[in-house]
Amino acid sequence: MKLNEFTIKEVVKGLEEKRFSSLDVTKDCLNSIKKQEKDLNAFITVTEELVLKQAKESDSRRAKGGTLSTLDGVPVAIKDNMAVKDFPTTAGSKILEDFVPSYDAFVVQKLKESGAVIIGKTNMDEFAMGSSTESSHFGSTKNPHDLERVPGGSSGGSAVAVAADEAICALGSDTGGSIRQPASFCGVVGFKPTYGAVSRNGLFAMASSLDQIGPITKTVEDAEILFENICDYDKKDSTSNEKGIETVGKNNGNIDLKNLKVGVLKDGFGDGVEDGVKKNVVETVERLKKEGAIVEEIDIEVLKYALAVYYVLMPVEVSSNLGRYDGIKYGYSVEKEKDIEIKNLLDVYSKSRTKGFGAEAKRRIILGAYASSAGYIDQYYLQAKKVAVKIRQEFDKIFENYDVIISPTAPTTAFKLGEKSDPLSMYLGDIFTVPANIAGLPSISIPCGKVDGLPVGLQITGQRWEDKKVLSIARAIEKVISGQE
Amino acid sequence: MKLSKEQIEKLAGLVRLELSEEEKERFSGEIASILSYVEKLGEVDVKGIELDGVEISNIYGKDKSEPCEISQAELLKNAPMTEDGFIKVKSVLE
Numbered sequence: 001m002k003l004n005e006f007t008i009k010e011v012v013k014g015l016e017e018k019r020f021s022s023l024d025v026t027k028d029c030l031n032s033i034k035k036q037e038k039d040l041n042a043f044i045t046v047t048e049e050l051v052l053k054q055a056k057e058s059d060s061r062r063a064k065g066g067t068l069s070t071l072d073g074v075p076v077a078i079k080d081n082m083a084v085k086d087f088p089t090t091a092g093s094k095i096l097e098d099f100v101p102s103y104d105a106f107v108v109q110k111l112k113e114s115g116a117v118i119i120g121k122t123n124m125d126e127f128a129m130g131s132s133t134e135s136s137h138f139g140s141t142k143n144p145h146d147l148e149r150v151p152g153g154s155s156g157g158s159a160v161a162v163a164a165d166e167a168i169c170a171l172g173s174d175t176g177g178s179i180r181q182p183a184s185f186c187g188v189v190g191f192k193p194t195y196g197a198v199s200r201n202g203l204f205a206m207a208s209s210l211d212q213i214g215p216i217t218k219t220v221e222d223a224e225i226l227f228e229n230i231c232d233y234d235k236k237d238s239t240s241n242e243k244g245i246e247t248v249g250k251n252n253g254n255i256d257l258k259n260l261k262v263g264v265l266k267d268g269f270g271d272g273v274e275d276g277v278k279k280n281v282v283e284t285v286e287r288l289k290k291e292g293a294i295v296e297e298i299d300i301e302v303l304k305y306a307l308a309v310y311y312v313l314m315p316v317e318v319s320s321n322l323g324r325y326d327g328i329k330y331g332y333s334v335e336k337e338k339d340i341e342i343k344n345l346l347d348v349y350s351k352s353r354t355k356g357f358g359a360e361a362k363r364r365i366i367l368g369a370y371a372s373s374a375g376y377i378d379q380y381y382l383q384a385k386k387v388a389v390k391i392r393q394e395f396d397k398i399f400e401n402y403d404v405i406i407s408p409t410a411p412t413t414a415f416k417l418g419e420k421s422d423p424l425s426m427y428l429g430d431i432f433t434v435p436a437n438i439a440g441l442p443s444i445s446i447p448c449g450k451v452d453g454l455p456v457g458l459q460i461t462g463q464r465w466e467d468k469k470v471l472s473i474a475r476a477i478e479k480v481i482s483g484q485e
Numbered sequence: 486m487k488l489s490k491e492q493i494e495k496l497a498g499l500v501r502l503e504l505s506e507e508e509k510e511r512f513s514g515e516i517a518s519i520l521s522y523v524e525k526l527g528e529v530d531v532k533g534i535e536l537d538g539v540e541i542s543n544i545y546g547k548d549k550s551e552p553c554e555i556s557q558a559e560l561l562k563n564a565p566m567t568e569d570g571f572i573k574v575k576s577v578l579e
Contacts (some may be wrong), residue, residue: 102559151496235546308523319500326501330563330572335575343573348503354503362502366493371523380523386531424518476523 004028004075004165004462008222010068011168015062016045022062022073025168026055026117029075033120033166041141042151042160044080044242045088046120054117060224071229072115077167077275079158079320080121081128083202091204092124092136094152094324095332095356105202106237107171107213107230112264114229119167122157124467126358127322128178128206130154131429132420135360140417143185145454151412158216159186169226170216176310177207177433179214180445184409184457187447189416189478190216191223191471194464195440196241197248199234200225201266206318208239210310210437220446221477227467247465252472257480258292260473266299268407270434276451277408281458284448285406296407300394303435305387310434311427312371312384322361327352363423392439399463404473407432409445409457427473442467444474488513490519 001440003025006014014020033046049478056147058073067073079086081091085108090096104112111118133141133156140158143149144164151160155172159182162170174192184433191214205211215226231248234240243441260448264285269278289295306421328334334340334351342348351452364382371380410429420426436443448458460477463472488496492524493513504512557570566573 009535058506100553102562103556140513288526303530305526305529308526309517312523312526322498325563328572330565333565342542342575345577348575349501350503353501357502359508363512363515364505366512367518367519370488370492370494373496373499379527382536383526383529383531384523385536386534387526387529389530389534389536390531422518424510424522427519476558477568 002028002032002165003007004032005170006168006227007036007218007370008071008074008169009219012073015073020185021119022055022058025073026051026075026119027118027407029119029165029167032164036164036166038162039142039147040160041139042122042166043077043120043162043397044123044138044157046091049118050087051117055197058115058117060433064088068113068115068231070225071111073117074170075117075176076111076226077119077121077122077158077161077170078108079155079170079172081124081173081204082108082171083204084118084121084397086253087118087122088123089138091128091345092126092138092363093356093358094137097137097332099331103202105377106234108202110230110232116197122155122161122170124156124157126361127204127318128154128173128175129318129360129364131177131181131196131426132415133182135358137358142417143414145187146414149208149416149454150185152185152410152414154178154182155190156182159183159188159190162186162216169214169218169222171226171230173203173213174437175210175435177215178312178435180443180457180459181410181430183216183445185414187218187450187455187456188216188218189223189443189444189446190214191227192442193227193231193315193467194244194247195245195437196239196443197231197442197467201234201236201238205321207314208321209317209385210314210368212437214460218367220444220471220478223444224468228472243465245360247478250461251470252469254475255469255472257288257476260293262295263298263398263405264430265303265400265405265407266296266297267303272428272431273408273411274413274451277410277412277456280449280451280456281402281408284458284481285397288477291480298398300398302387302390302394306391306435306438307386307431308429309384309387309391309438312380313388315364315368316363316370316372316381319372322357322365325353325356332356334391334414349369388438391435395435395439395463396443403462403463405472407459413451413454430465433436436461440464441469444470446474446478446481471482487517
């Protein structure tokens with residue numbers, strides 16, 4: 001077994017026992033990247049020299065007995081919408097093609113403080129808008145299980161980097177499922193923490209009331225390790241919450257599945273869910289019952305409006321957040337183009353944005369402007385906000401009686417590249433992931449077997465600030481599933 | 486319900502985008518299909534639901550300046566046009 005195939009836990013143990021160095025692990029990851037990138041395209045930027053430097057520094061810290069944390073020397077891949085100082089950070093867009101941040105995102109700062117090796121910046125849908133990584137300006141990422149299929153998105157590059165052993169673990173961001181759905185499609189673990197648990201400072205905003213950073217890893221245990229390293233209060237993010245520190249400090253230990261109260265979404269097995277996905281998830285649920293879990297079907301009526309809520313709130317916030325890209329302060333500007341006639345300031349704005357943004361970004365910006373414009377704001381935006389509150393209240397009621405809710409992560413396995421050319425058909429795939437963002441809930445996708453060689457994901461969602469409980473339950477279910485295979 | 490060409494043009498102007506004829510046609514169809522999908526939000530009874538106080542409340546910073554650890558030169562290096570430590574822009578009027 002090569003070192004790049006190890007989990008965080010295994011790398012940490014090997015480093016502690018001095019069986020190998022951080023440089024060894026890092027080099028194995030870099031070799032894996034070199035070998036596979038032509039096919040996978042999981043990374044936008046890998047700066048070998050910078051990566052090796054970090055690994056060597058970690059090794060010399062360890063030699064002196066001064067490691068910074070358990071993560072010291074572990075290679076981590078970062079989604080390209082999180083600022084890393086002096087590393088090009090593009091958010092998958094032409095408009096930020098040459099952008100080099102002068103600061104670190106809060107999570108990156110945390111990782112640097114813990115001594116992790118930042119191995120590269122991963123590919124993603126432009127500004128995290130998409131469920132397939134096909135809208136990236138830097139070309140599609142391919143699914144390692146079948147190169148003709150998408151890896152999911154928008155954190156497709158991070159999920160592939162982990163699934164194909166190009167990195168030990170990765171960070172992604174999740175606005176409507178962008179960590180969990182690619183994790184599901186690629187057969188890895190993806191965790192979206194409670195909204196406010198991880199600072200968004202330095203994450204290029206898509207929809208600020210929904211965006212949340214989280215880990216993509218090979219095991220649930222690894223997701224917990226990485227989560228513990230990035231969850232902290234940050235005064236630079238006004239939605240960062242001090243409850244995060246308390247949450248991370250909780251230790252739920254090993255949760256017994258016996259008498260665990262599990263709600264299973266009635267719609268999780270309805271029309272539109274592929275038979276194979278249904279079968280795998282149902283089998284797991286049956287196993288949980290055998291382990292003594294109390295499984296009951298639940299029906300949250302208002303959830304049938306969740307996608308509609310999402311596709312109003314998200315574009316409205318996108319429209320506002322992407323207003324900052326104007327060709328003046330940073331990013332692509334037509335001012336640098338010699339053969340384009342620019343008459344005035346308005347021309348700089350319009351032409352830079354027109355040439356800098358891709359189709360999906362433009363579509364959402366316009367849709368958002370419509371749904372928040374005078375005459376329509378009550379009907380769309382404010383109504384959607386109110387329905388969102390209702391969804392949140394319904395979840396609160398459910399969690400009075402249940403520990404977690406289980407459903408498939410996505411209604412299908414990975415689809416073919418180019419298969420979903422109509423935006424609405426792509427959007428409908430977010431049906432199970434979007435509710436957790438609307439209600440701010442912690443939610444994790446874990447591998448749940450395969451159908452025709454393609455991974456299926458099982459989603460486990462819990463109450464706000466019960467991240468550690470969700471992770472503990474996920475760990476127990478992961479064990480049940482691995483016994484099943 | 487398809488958005489009219491005029492509506493799409495007006496919206497594009499507001500968000501500072503220039504659309505080709507092909508894009509206007511395509512977006513108006515696609516946006517209309519998304520709008521007709523979200524139309525059903527109107528069915529939900531939201532009587533009595535208040536938007537204040539249910540979300541996480543805002544946390545305001547003190548109105549106090551703090552030193553910035555990043556230098557002006559560093560911050561300006563990403564700007565397309567600068568002059569004497571300022572960002573240079575085109576004239577507002579022709």
